[in-house]
Amino acid sequence: MALGFFSRLKAGLSRSTQKLGGGIAAVFTRRKLDDAALEELEDLLIAADLGPNVAARVIESFRSSRFGTEVTDEEIRTALAAEIARVLEPVAVPFVPDPQHRPHVALVVGVNGNGKTTTIGKMARFYGEQGLKVMMVAGDTFRAAAVEQLQVWGDRVGAPVIAGPPNADAAGLAFDALKRARAEGADLLLIDTAGRLHNKGALMEELAKIIRVMRKFDETAPHSVLLVLDATTGQNAIEQVRVFKELVNVTGLIVTKLDGSARGGIVVALADTFGLPVHAVGVGEQAEDLRPFSAEAFANGLVGPSIRLSSPDGDEKKDGEGDPA
Amino acid sequence: MFAQWRDIFWGERPLFEALSGKLSGVFDGLAKRGALSEADVAEAMREVRLAMLDADVALPVVKDFVTKVRERAVGHEVLDSISPGQAVAKIVNDALIDALGGAGAVPLNLNAVPPVPILMVGLQGSGKTTTSGKIALRLATRERKKVLLASLDTQRPAAQLQLQQLAERAGVPSLPIVPGQTPVEIARRAMDTGRREGFDVVILDTAGRLSIDEALMNEVREIRAETSPAETLLVVDAMTGQDAVNTARAFNEAVGVTGVVMTRMDGDARGGAALSMRAVTGAPIKLTGSGEKLDALEEFHPERVAGRILGLGDIAGLVEKAADTLDHEESEKIALKMMQGKFDLDDYAAQIRQIAKMGSLSGILDMLPGMGKVKQALGDKDLDTSVLKRHQAIISSMTRAERKTPAIIKASRKKRIAAGSGSTVQDVNRLLKQFDDMSTMMKRINKLGMKGLMRQGMSALMPKGPKPPGGRPFG
Numbered sequence: 050m051a052l053g054f055f056s057r058l059k060a061g062l063s064r065s066t067q068k069l070g071g072g073i074a075a076v077f078t079r080r081k082l083d084d085a086a087l088e089e090l091e092d093l094l095i096a097a098d099l100g101p102n103v104a105a106r107v108i109e110s111f112r113s114s115r116f117g118t119e120v121t122d123e124e125i126r127t128a129l130a131a132e133i134a135r136v137l138e139p140v141a142v143p144f145v146p147d148p149q150h151r152p153h154v155a156l157v158v159g160v161n162g163n164g165k166t167t168t169i170g171k172m173a174r175f176y177g178e179q180g181l182k183v184m185m186v187a188g189d190t191f192r193a194a195a196v197e198q199l200q201v202w203g204d205r206v207g208a209p210v211i212a213g214p215p216n217a218d219a220a221g222l223a224f225d226a227l228k229r230a231r232a233e234g235a236d237l238l239l240i241d242t243a244g245r246l247h248n249k250g251a252l253m254e255e256l257a258k259i260i261r262v263m264r265k266f267d268e269t270a271p272h273s274v275l276l277v278l279d280a281t282t283g284q285n286a287i288e289q290v291r292v293f294k295e296l297v298n299v300t301g302l303i304v305t306k307l308d309g310s311a312r313g314g315i316v317v318a319l320a321d322t323f324g325l326p327v328h329a330v331g332v333g334e335q336a337e338d339l340r341p342f343s344a345e346a347f348a349n350g351l352v353g354p355s356i357r358l359s360s361p362d363g364d365e366k367k368d369g370e371g372d373p374a
Numbered sequence: 375m376f377a378q379w380r381d382i383f384w385g386e387r388p389l390f391e392a393l394s395g396k397l398s399g400v401f402d403g404l405a406k407r408g409a410l411s412e413a414d415v416a417e418a419m420r421e422v423r424l425a426m427l428d429a430d431v432a433l434p435v436v437k438d439f440v441t442k443v444r445e446r447a448v449g450h451e452v453l454d455s456i457s458p459g460q461a462v463a464k465i466v467n468d469a470l471i472d473a474l475g476g477a478g479a480v481p482l483n484l485n486a487v488p489p490v491p492i493l494m495v496g497l498q499g500s501g502k503t504t505t506s507g508k509i510a511l512r513l514a515t516r517e518r519k520k521v522l523l524a525s526l527d528t529q530r531p532a533a534q535l536q537l538q539q540l541a542e543r544a545g546v547p548s549l550p551i552v553p554g555q556t557p558v559e560i561a562r563r564a565m566d567t568g569r570r571e572g573f574d575v576v577i578l579d580t581a582g583r584l585s586i587d588e589a590l591m592n593e594v595r596e597i598r599a600e601t602s603p604a605e606t607l608l609v610v611d612a613m614t615g616q617d618a619v620n621t622a623r624a625f626n627e628a629v630g631v632t633g634v635v636m637t638r639m640d641g642d643a644r645g646g647a648a649l650s651m652r653a654v655t656g657a658p659i660k661l662t663g664s665g666e667k668l669d670a671l672e673e674f675h676p677e678r679v680a681g682r683i684l685g686l687g688d689i690a691g692l693v694e695k696a697a698d699t700l701d702h703e704e705s706e707k708i709a710l711k712m713m714q715g716k717f718d719l720d721d722y723a724a725q726i727r728q729i730a731k732m733g734s735l736s737g738i739l740d741m742l743p744g745m746g747k748v749k750q751a752l753g754d755k756d757l758d759t760s761v762l763k764r765h766q767a768i769i770s771s772m773t774r775a776e777r778k779t780p781a782i783i784k785a786s787r788k789k790r791i792a793a794g795s796g797s798t799v800q801d802v803n804r805l806l807k808q809f810d811d812m813s814t815m816m817k818r819i820n821k822l823g824m825k826g827l828m829r830q831g832m833s834a835l836m837p838k839g840p841k842p843p844g845g846r847p848f849g
C-alpha cells in the first residue's frame with residue numbers, strides 16, 4: 050500500500066512530467082537564461098496546462114532573480130518545483146469527514162464524464178477501510194445505467210447504495226437517503242449527481258434544489274460539496290470551478306485521470322485562482338486508485354527531478370513542436 | 375437582444391472600446407494604410423497566439439499556425455475600403471477555418487460491404503457511449519439504415535447496460551449482453567450478428583482507455599484488425615486541454631483515426647482541441663455533440679468554431695442556444711413587437727426572465743464577439759444577476775399604462791415606483807434610459823438584419839455619437 054501510493058502516483062505523474070522535464074532539460078542545460086530561453090520556458094509551462102497567468106508569474110520571478118546568469122536544468126527544475134509547490138501547499142488539504150455530523154454529507158458534482166461515480170466508489174472504499182460506515186446515493190437518475198454503475202461499486206466495496214426509480218427526482222432521493230443514513234447511524238453519505246455542464250442554468254438550479262431540500266432535514270447539509278475535475282481539462286476548468294463554486298458553494302476538488310498523459314497543470318492555475326482545497330487525486334480505475342493530494346509530490350512529479358535528461362543540443366525545436374510524452 | 379446585455383451589465387458606460395475585443399483591439403492599432411509591416415503583424419500575432427492558447431489549442435499547433443499566417447499577412451496590401459485590423463482578422467479567420475477543415479461538412483463514410491463497422495474510440499468519459507447512441511439514431515432515422523449497437527466496454531461497471539438502455543431510447547437494436555466475453559469476442563459476435571441479420575451498420579463502442587495504456591491500446595488494435603472498420607471515430611471532449619495532441623497522436627498511430635467527434639460543444643469551452651485533433655490526425659472533424667438528448671448531434675461547422683477559438687464569439691451558436699432555451703411563442707411575440715417598434719417594458723421584463731433561464735452570464739458573454747476582454751475588465755464580481763432582479767422589481771412596481779408607454783413616467787411616478795420597488799429614483803432613471811437606448815438599438819438591428827450583424831459585429835449597434843474623450847475604461 051505504501052509502495053502503491055508513491056509508485057502509482059509517480060508513475061502517473063512522471064508521464065505528465067516527461068515532456069515538461071525533458072523540455073526544460075533541453076532548453077536550459079548550460080544556457081543563459083535570456084529572453085529567448087525565458088520565452089521557451091513559458092511555452093513549456095503553457096503546454097503543461099498551467100495556465101498563462103501562472104506561467105507568466107514563474108517567468109517573472111526568474112527574470113528578476115536569475116536573468117542573464119548561467120543556469121543548469123537542475124536549478125531550473127528545483128526552482129520551478131518550489132514555485133509550483135508553493136502555490137499548491139495551501140490547497141493540499143485531505144478530506145476528513147467531521148464525526149460531529151452523522152452522517153457527514155458530501156455532495157459530489159461536476160461536468161459529464163469526469164469520473165464522479167468512480168470517485169465515489171473509491172471514496173467509499175477508502176473511508177470504509179478507515180472504519181467509517183459509508184453509504185452512497187445514486188443521485189444520477191438521468192444517465193442510462195448510472196444507478197447500476199454505482200451499485201456495482203457498492204457490491205465491490207461493500208457499502209450500501211440508496212437508489213430510487215429511474216428518472217426519480219434527485220432532490221427527493223437525497224432527502225430520503227439522508228433520513229435513512231441518519232436512522233442507520235452512517236458516518237459518511239456520498240451523494241452522486243448527474244454530470245452537468247456549468248453553463249446550463251436549469252441543471253445547475255437542480256443541483257441547488259438538492260441542497261435546499263436536504264436542508265429541510267438537516268440545515269447544515271451538505272457538509273462538503275466536492276467538485277470532480279478531469280485532469281485532461283484545459284482552461285475551461287477555471288470557468289467550471291468558478292460557476293460551480295458560485296452556484297453550489299464547492300468546498301473542495303478531486304482531480305481524476307492523473308494516470309494518463311495529461312499533465313494536470315490546470316490544478317496549479319486553479320489553486321492560484323481559487324485556493325480551494327484539493328482533497329485527492331484519481332490515478333486509475335481500480336478501487337484503491339485514490340490518493341490524498343500532496344503538493345510536493347505533485348510539483349516534483351510535474352517538474353520531474355528524476356527524469357533522465359535529454360540531449361542538450363538539437364532537441365529544442367522538436368520539443369517545441371510538441372512530441373508526445 | 376445583444377444590446378440589452380450591454381445595458382443591463384454596464385449601465386450607461388460606453389462599450390465601444392471594450393467591444394472591439396481581444397483581437398480587434400490589437401488590429402485597431404495597426405498601420406492605417408499601405409502594406410502590413412512585419413511589426414504590425416507580429417503584434418497582432420502575439421494576440422492571436424494568446425487567444426488560441428487560452429482556447430486550449432495545443433502549443434505546437436499554435437506555433438505552426440501563427441508562422442503560416444504571419445507569412446501570409448506580412449506585405450498584404452490594405453485596401454482603402456477596409457481597416458488593417460479587418461484585413462488581418464480576415465486572414466486569420468480564413469486560415470483558421472481552413473485549418474479546421476474548410477467549408478462543408480464531411481459525412482460519415484459508409485462505403486463498405488454491409489454490415490459497415492464503425493469503431494468508437496477515446497479516453498474515459500469523452501462521451502463515446504452517448505455519441506454511439508446518437509450516431510445510431512441519426513443513421514436509423516435520417517438515412518434509414520438498419521443499425522446494430524454493440525458495447526465492447528467490459529471495463530467500466532454497467533457500461534454495456536448503459537448502451538443497451540440508450541439503444542432502447544433510440545429505438546435501435548443492441549447486441550445482447552453475454553457476460554464474460556472479451557471485447558474482441560464481442561466484436562466478432564457483433565459482426566456475425568450484423569451479417570446474419572442483415573444490418574447495414576454495426577457501431578462498436580469500446581471502453582475508454584488512456585493513450586499510454588499499452589495493454590488496452592493493443593486490445594483496440596486487435597478489435598480493429600478483427601473488424602476492419604470503415605470509420606474509426608475518435609471521440610474528444612471539447613474541454614480537453616494541451617493533452618489533446620498526445621491523445622490524438624497515440625490513437626492515430628494505434629488504430630488510424632478516420633474522423634473526429636467533438637463532444638460537449640454545448641459547454642462554454644472554446645474548443646481549441648478541435649484544431650489540435652485536426653492538425654495531428656489530419657482526419658476531418660465529422661460531428662459534434664451538443665447536448666444530452668440523443669438527437670443532439672450536429673455536423674461540424676469550422677467557421678463557428680474558428681470564431682470561438684479566437685474569442686470572437688459564436689453568434690450562430692448563441693442564437694441556437696437562445697432558440698433552445700427561450701420560450702418560442704414569447705420570443706416570437708417580442709420579435710414581432712421589436713420589428714414594429716412596439717417593444718415595451720413588459721417585453722423587457724419577459725426578456726430578463728428568459729436571459730436568466732439561459733444560465734451563467736459569463737457563459738453567454740463568452741459567446742459574444744469581443745466579450746472576452748470585457749469580462750476580464752469586469753472581473754468576476756460585476757457579472758451579477760442582481761441588476762436583472764432590480765430591473766424586474768422596478769418594472770413590477772409600474773402600472774400597466776406605464777409599462778406600455780414609459781414616456782409618461784415623470785417625476786412623481788418615478789418617486790412612487792422607486793418607493794414601491796425599494797430602489798431609488800436614480801435606479802428608475804437608469805432603467806428608463808437603458809430601455810430607451812435599447813429601443814434605438816433594436817431599430818438598428820432591424821435595419822441591419824442578422825447578416826449585417828454578423829459581418830460587422832456588435833460595434834454596428836453602438837450609438838453613433840462621438841467617442842467619449844479617451845474612451846472611458848471599463849471595470
